[in-house]
Each structure stands twice: as C-alpha cells, then as structure tokens.
Amino acid sequence: MVASVQSDAPSDAVMELVGVRKTYPGPVEVLHGIDLTIGRGELLSIVGPSGSGKSTMLHLMGTLDLPTTGSVLINGVDVATLSDRQLSSFRARTLGFVFQQFYLIDGVSAVDNVANGLLYSGVSLPKRRSAAIAALTRVGLGHRLYSPPAKLSGGERQRVAIARALIARPAIVLADEPTGSLDTQTGQEVLALLRELNGDGTTVIVITHDPAVAEAMDRQVTIRDGLIVSDVARTLEVAR
Amino acid sequence: MSTAAAVRPARLSLTDTARVGASGLSARPLRSLLSALGIAIGIAAVTSVLGISASSQAALIAQLDSLGTNLLQVQAGQTFGGSSSSLPLTAEPMLTRIAPVLVESSVATVAANAYRTHYVPAGETNGIQVKAAKTNLLEALAGTMSEGSFITSATENYPVVVLGSLAAERLGFDHWIPNATVDIGGQQYLVAGIMNSMPLAPDIDRSALMGYPQAMNGFGMSAAPTTVYVRTTPDQVDAVGSVLPATVNPANPNEVTVSQPSDALSARIAANDAFNSLFLGLGAVALLVGGVGIANVMVISVLERRSEIGLRRALGATKGNIRNQFLTESLLLAGAGGVAGVALGIVITLIYATTRNVQLVVPVSAVAGGIAISLLLGAIAGLYPAIRAARLSPTDALRSV
Numbered sequence: 251m252v253a254s255v256q257s258d259a260p261s262d263a264v265m266e267l268v269g270v271r272k273t274y275p276g277p278v279e280v281l282h283g284i285d286l287t288i289g290r291g292e293l294l295s296i297v298g299p300s301g302s303g304k305s306t307m308l309h310l311m312g313t314l315d316l317p318t319t320g321s322v323l324i325n326g327v328d329v330a331t332l333s334d335r336q337l338s339s340f341r342a343r344t345l346g347f348v349f350q351q352f353y354l355i356d357g358v359s360a361v362d363n364v365a366n367g368l369l370y371s372g373v374s375l376p377k378r379r380s381a382a383i384a385a386l387t388r389v390g391l392g393h394r395l396y397s398p399p400a401k402l403s404g405g406e407r408q409r410v411a412i413a414r415a416l417i418a419r420p421a422i423v424l425a426d427e428p429t430g431s432l433d434t435q436t437g438q439e440v441l442a443l444l445r446e447l448n449g450d451g452t453t454v455i456v457i458t459h460d461p462a463v464a465e466a467m468d469r470q471v472t473i474r475d476g477l478i479v480s481d482v483a484r485t486l487e488v489a490r
Numbered sequence: 491m492s493t494a495a496a497v498r499p500a501r502l503s504l505t506d507t508a509r510v511g512a513s514g515l516s517a518r519p520l521r522s523l524l525s526a527l528g529i530a531i532g533i534a535a536v537t538s539v540l541g542i543s544a545s546s547q548a549a550l551i552a553q554l555d556s557l558g559t560n561l562l563q564v565q566a567g568q569t570f571g572g573s574s575s576s577l578p579l580t581a582e583p584m585l586t587r588i589a590p591v592l593v594e595s596s597v598a599t600v601a602a603n604a605y606r607t608h609y610v611p612a613g614e615t616n617g618i619q620v621k622a623a624k625t626n627l628l629e630a631l632a633g634t635m636s637e638g639s640f641i642t643s644a645t646e647n648y649p650v651v652v653l654g655s656l657a658a659e660r661l662g663f664d665h666w667i668p669n670a671t672v673d674i675g676g677q678q679y680l681v682a683g684i685m686n687s688m689p690l691a692p693d694i695d696r697s698a699l700m701g702y703p704q705a706m707n708g709f710g711m712s713a714a715p716t717t718v719y720v721r722t723t724p725d726q727v728d729a730v731g732s733v734l735p736a737t738v739n740p741a742n743p744n745e746v747t748v749s750q751p752s753d754a755l756s757a758r759i760a761a762n763d764a765f766n767s768l769f770l771g772l773g774a775v776a777l778l779v780g781g782v783g784i785a786n787v788m789v790i791s792v793l794e795r796r797s798e799i800g801l802r803r804a805l806g807a808t809k810g811n812i813r814n815q816f817l818t819e820s821l822l823l824a825g826a827g828g829v830a831g832v833a834l835g836i837v838i839t840l841i842y843a844t845t846r847n848v849q850l851v852v853p854v855s856a857v858a859g860g861i862a863i864s865l866l867l868g869a870i871a872g873l874y875p876a877i878r879a880a881r882l883s884p885t886d887a888l889r890s891v
C-alpha cells in the first residue's frame with residue numbers, strides 16, 4: 251500500500267537537491283546534507299517539527315537563498331550559476347509562493363494583489379487584471395474581486411494568495427504552512443485548491459508541521475534536525 | 491520551458507513603476523500628506539518670494555519704462571562759499587541748442603512758505619517748498635495731474651498754485667476742491683489742481699508750484715532757475731550729460747550737479763534682491779527640513795515593509811525593481827510636495843499682486859526650478875532607504891514579521 255519511491259528518470263526531475271547544507275551565521279548548520287529529487291507534477295509535503303529546517307529548505311528550493319554547499323537544480327539548471335537578476339526572473343516565471351502569513355499588500359484590492367503575481371514578468375496591466383479576475387474566480391472569489399485584504403477572512407486571504415501564486419502558471423508552487431493560520435475546515439478547502447492546481451500538472455510542494463496536512467499529499471518527506479528521515483509515497487489508488 | 495527565456499528579467503514599464511510607488515503612498519495617506527508638506531512649505535516660500543519679487547520688479551520696471559530713463563536733472567550746486575546758487579539766466583536758452591535735447595523745463599525756489607490759512611503758525615511749514623515752475627514741467631517729468639489742471643500760460647501770471655501729492659496731503663487736501671486756496675506770503679493762492687506722485691522728482695511731490703511771472707512779481711525772484719530738467723533722445727543720455735555742466739554754467743561748470751533721477755528707481759529694483767535672498771535662505775532651510783522628513787519617512791517605510799519586500803522578491807522583483815519602487819515613492823512624495831508648493835506660492839503671489847495692484851508675474855524658472863529641486867530632494871532623500879531595501883536579502887525580509 252505504501253511504498254518507498256525513487257524519483258523517475260532525471261529528465262523528468264523538476265527540482266533536485268544534491269548534498270545541500272545550509273549554515274547560518276553563528277555559525278549554525280541548519281541543513282546537514284539534503285538529497286531530494288522531485289518529479290514534474292508531484293504533490294509533495296515536507297513535514298517536520300518546528301525548527302527542523304523546513305522553511306530554510308523552501309527558501310533554497312525557491313531560489314530565495316543559496317545553499318552553503320551542495321546544489322539546487324531546477325529544470326536541470328544549477329541555481330548557483332545564475333545571477334541575482336536571473337534568479338528574480340526565474341522566480342517570476344517558474345515559481346509560485348504561498349505563505350502562512352499570506353503577505354497581501356494592504357490598501358490594494360484583491361485583484362491588484364493577484365495581478366502583482368504577473369507584475370515582474372512584463373505583462374501589461376490590462377492583461378494582468380483580466381488574468382487576476384480569472385484566477386480569483388478560479389479560487390472561488392469572483393465575488394470579492396475589489397475587496398481590500400483587510401476586509402477578507404483568513405481563508406479568503408489565503409485563496410487570494412493562491413490565486414497570486416498560480417496566475418503566472420508556474421511549474422512549481424511552494425507553500426510554507428499554507429493552512430497554518432486557518433481553521434481545519436478552511437485549511438481543507440485551501441489544500442483542495444492546491445490539489446486541484448496539481449491536477450493541472452503543477453508541481454506542488456507543501457511545507458507543514460501538521461501530520462494531517464502532510465498525509466493529504468501524495469508523497470511525504472519527513473525531516474528532523476536538518477536531515478531527511480523518511481520519504482514515502484502512496485499510489486494514487488490508495489490516496490483517493 | 492526554455493531556460494534562456496526564463497533567465498532574462500522583464501523590465502518594469504514606467505507606468506508600472508509609478509503605480510507600484512504610488513500604491514505604497516496611498517496605503518498611508520496621512521503620513522504621505524504630512525511628509526510632503528515640508529517640501530510644499532519650502533517650495534511655496536521660494537516660489538512666492540521669487541514671484542512677489544518678480545511682480546514688484548515688473549511693476550517698477552514698467553514704471554521706469556513709462557517714466558523713461560532719458561531724464562537728466564541739472565542743479566545749481568553749492569557755491570564755494572557754501573550758499574546755494576541759481577543757474578545762470580543763460581542756462582536754458584543754451585540748453586535748447588543741444589540737438590538731442592527733446593524737452594527742457596525748470597523750477598526755481600521761491601523764498602516763501604505755504605500754509606492752509608494765514609492762521610497757521612509760521613513755523614509749521616510741513617516741509618513744503620514753494621517753487622516757480624515752467625508750464626511744460628509735467629511734460630518733461632512725464633508727470634500727470636490727479637485732479638484739476640497744471641499752471642498754464644493763462645494762470646502763470648496770477649496767484650495760482652498746483653500742489654504736489656505730498657504737499658496736498660500735508661496741507662489737508664484729501665482731494666481737490668475747486669476754489670480752494672492756500673496762503674503763501676500772506677496772499678491767498680487759488681489751488682488749480684493736485685499732481686500725482688512723481689517718482690522721478692520726489693521734491694516736486696513736496697512742493698507748491700506757481701508760475702514764473704507770478705513768483706517774480708510777488709516775491710521779487712529772478713528768472714534764473716535752480717533746477718533744470720532735460721529730456722534727451724534715449725541713446726544720447728550720457729553724451730548730453732557730459733556736456734551739460736559747461737553748457738549750463740560756462741563760467742563755473744564745477745558748481746553744477748547733473749544726475750539721472752531714474753537711477754534711484756533702478757537702485758530700488760536692485761535693492762529688492764538683497765531682501766529676497768533672506769527669504770530664499772529661509773525657504774532653503776524649510777526645503778532641507780522637508781527633505782530630511784522625507785528621508786525619515788522612507789527609512790521607516792522600508793523597515794515596516796520588509797515582508798512586502800520579501801514577497802515582491804519572491805514574485806520575481808529584482809533588486810533594481812525594489813530600489814526603483816522606493817525611489818519612485820520618494821520622488822512622488824517630494825514631487826507632489828513640489829507641485830503643491832508651487833501652486834501655493836502662485837496663490838500667495840496672486841494675493842500680493844491683487845492687494846498691491848501690480849501685475850502677477852511668476853517666473854517660469856521659479857516654477858520649473860521649484861519642481862526640479864523637490865524632485866532632486868526626493869531622489870537624494872529616497873536613495874539611501876531605497877538601496878537598503880534593495881539590499882535586503884529575500885529570506886531575511888520574509889522571516890521578519
């Protein structure tokens with residue numbers, strides 16, 4: 251029923267972490283050598299207790315930070331070989347982020363918050379807006395297009411954030427505790443949205459400390475103290 | 491996905507950059523308003539000082555233009571012994587022979603005082619001088635009558651005077667009354683009219699003028715003038731000025747003083763500048779304070795919005811995008827302050843111009859310069875915070891909540 255999985259052929263790997271270590275000034279080594287290959291279209295969770303290095307991993311996979319040693323490859327490209335400008339462009343086109351704190355910009359309507367997901371890809375404002383309306387409609391917020399974030403509930407805010415992450419049709423969506431600020435019911439709705447996004451072929455990586463959330467994903471990578479301690483996947487038949 | 495395409499960052503259009511910058515300001519309207527206010531006050535001070543000065547100078551220059559700079563005044567100076575002298579009787583006939591002289595007129599001091607009535611104590615002369623004047627004096631001085639008429643060839647033989655604007659005021663005439671009289675040397679003189687102020691001949695403002703024949707008959711005055719006024723063709727003013735002393739008084743050219751009355755007006759135009767620099771200095775201080783205020787607000791804004799910076803980096807903003815965002819914010823803030831300041835400055839100048847009854851003049855350089863200076867201040871004030879925002883590492887920015 252549950253089987254350990256090795257990633258598919260390397261050509262199909264969308265994200266590879268090879269011997270990744272991360273040391274923060276102190277010095278504190280937070281990641282002690284992570285090897286992980288994620289295939290295109292996977293729905294994966296990285297689960298572990300607080301302080302185990304999950305967010306650090308997400309930042310590395312999201313090219314927001316570089317590993318101290320080892321390498322992160324996205325679509326076969328070692329991100330360490332790219333300049334800061336190139337990494338920015340990479341994030342704009344290839345990666346989508348969802349955070350526990352939503353990070354919506356105050357005083358800017360839901361539509362414009364979502365449209366910001368295309369701002370740095372050089373898409374014109376009318377196209378950004380119409381794509382934002384489509385994305386908000388897709389996450390079930392077609393009736394809240396022009397509300398400011400302050401007037402939305404937590405679940406609605408996270409759905410706006412998900413719309414912002416998916417608007418640029420990224421190959422990979424990285425979510426750090428996306429249900430962390432939500433109640434169980436709203437959390438389930440957000441997870442269902444992420445699963446739906448995965449159904450379109452997007453690789454979805456969800457970071458969580460919550461085993462229940464992790465179990466809702468097709469593959470679970472467990473880390474503890476900066477090391478992967480287990481990596482299990484379920485066949486689709488079992489999962490559904 | 492093509493890697494080559496993915497690694498070329500998109501450029502943010504100018505309107506998008508402006509929009510992003512403006513969104514940061516509109517989210518905190520009160521703070522934006524207050525921090526733009528400093529710049530606005532400074533620019534308003536500078537614009538209104540320049541505008542007021544330009545308006546009043548324009549009025550002075552217009553006055554100078556209408557009065558002309560081609561008037562020369564020839565006065566009998568002090569004799570070697572110190573007593574004031576008259577010009578020779580030949581002075582005026584000689585003058586008319588100088589070709590560039592267009593108009594020539596004169597006054598002569600009369601040894602008498604003017605009073606409203608003969609009951610006024612003799613000591614209360616009010617500084618009013620009694621003079622004899624040629625009938626063409628107004629023409630030579632480009633002067634005008636406020637009310638009534640000047641001495642004419644018909645009235646110059648009779649006890650008739652016209653009053654300078656200050657003399658009329660001091661004698662108690664708010665306005666001219668027909669058949670009003672003043673007392674000169676114990677005789678009643680009919681007041682024929684009151685003159686407007688004559689900026690080129692302030693002493694005429696303080697004078698009561700009668701005709702030469704009346705002065706000679708009534709006070710035994712000689713026909714020799716004490717001051718001669720000469721209008722020359724405008725390009726010959728200096729040339730005429732240099733030959734005047736020898737022409738007027740061939741025997742003692744040194745006793746003759748030649749002056750150009752318009753010099754005093756020109757000096758007033760120049761004097762304005764010194765006064766202005768004080769206010770411009772104060773405006774500059776206000777601008778500096780305004781600039782520091784904007785820098786302060788921008789530093790706070792960057793600190794407060796670390797998570798927004800982290801998010802934008804995650805959405806694909808380059809360091810340059812972040813820097814431009816905050817720089818734009820600062821420029822918009824200062825630019826709005828500058829525009830508001832210029833508008834306020836123009837309003838202040840307009841109020842000045844309407845109350846002083848002069849034409850509104852706002853130098854283009856003050857408007858363009860005011861906005862340029864505020865943008866420059868915005869750029870300087872925003873540069874350091876913007877660079878700090880751009881240098882922030884995305885992970886640090888995202889972790890700070």
Ligand SMILES: Nc1ncnc2c1ncn2[C@@H]1O[C@H](COP(=O)(O)OP(=O)(O)OP(=O)(O)O)[C@@H](O)[C@H]1O
Pocket residue numbers: 274275276278280298299300301302303304305306307459
């Ligand atoms: N910039 C930093 N400098 C020093 N130490 C850091 C820094 N960022 C993170 N750490 C440390 O690295 C460790 C892992 O942090 P990380 O945020 O990855 O944990 P996490 O698994 O996401 O935890 P949580 O579930 O609480 O979010 C923690 O002990 C944290 O204190």
Ligand SMILES: [Mg+2]
Pocket residue numbers: 304305306426
């Ligand atoms: Mg974390």
